[in-house]
Amino acid sequence: MQYQFNVQGMTCGHCERAVVHAVREVDTDALVKVDLATAQVTVDSEKSREAIANAIREEGYQVAA
Amino acid sequence: MQYQFNVQGMTCGHCERAVVHAVREVDTDALVKVDLATAQVTVDSEKSREAIANAIREEGYQVAA
Structure with a gap:
């Protein structure tokens, strides 16, 4: 699945x-693309959207619901 | 010696x-204090001011002369 997240706090x-590392910790094979300028994070993963979002949150960044 | 630097680019x-790590690479015993809000970096070190400043610059940050 491909997920799109708006992630606040990345500077x-x-x-x-x-x-990227936080997402890879829940899915070693995830493809992660970060666009700092737009605060968009694109993730290709077999894991759930929530699992990915939580990994990013635990790293200290805000993920829009 | 204690040095004070204005360092731009720390977010x-x-x-x-x-x-901190960049400074410690030129002086393992350096005491380094960073104030992100004011962009001030305070360093206690036996190394030269220029050696410390260059280490910070090589890490990708701008140090006022």
Whole structure:
């Protein structure tokens, strides 16, 4: 499945990597694309949308419902 | 010596840690304090001011002369 998230709080390349790593912790095979300028995170994963969103939240970023 | 730097480009806690680590790479014993809100970095080190400033610049941040 491909999911699109609006993620608030990402300010720099470190944040981008932190989000990518957080998603990969719940799904090693996930494809993650981060667009800092638009705060959009695109994830291709077999896991649930909620599982991905929670991983990003636990990293300290806000994910729109 | 204690040095005070104005460092532009630090946006989050990751940046704070990146700057601290960069300084510690040139001086393991350096004491580094970062104030994100004011963009001030305070460093206690036996190394030269220029060596510390360059380490921060190489990490990708702008240091006022």
